Amino acid sequence: MASRLLTGLGALAAAAFLAVASPASAFAAEGHLVVNGEAYLNPAAGCYNAPNGPGELEITNSTDKAVTVFAGPDCTGGSVVTIAPGAEETAVGHSVNVA
Incomplete structure (x- = not known):
């Protein structure tokens, strides 16, 4: 019985860890961003200097x-232009922000 309880608590702890650790990836954009040939x-x-x-x-x-x-x-x-998902654009600037 104690072994089952410890196993259950271990599984609960692992699930709690994954629930806390996973949201950070939810804020990442999915896909490729290419700025002057450098792919992300x-x-x-966040902000990326070009x-x-x-x-x-x-x-x-x-x-x-969107990327600004x-x-x-x-x-x-100040912002120069916002580029929608799936779009290509040439703009004069120094950095880009991924929303």
Whole structure:
């Protein structure tokens, strides 16, 4: 009986851990984001400084989230354009934010 109780508690603890650990991945975009040739697979929500930025950025947003281009580094300086999921765009900027 004690063995069953410990097994049940172990399974409950594992389920609780997975329930707490999994939501972080829910905030990642699914798909590929390509900025100036640098690909990000399932990029996490947040800001990415563009490789070879600032300047003209070639962006392919093959994710399920919108991507916003910012004029400055670290997503500062005001937004330039928001690129919808599945869209491609060229914009002048320095960083991109995945929603």
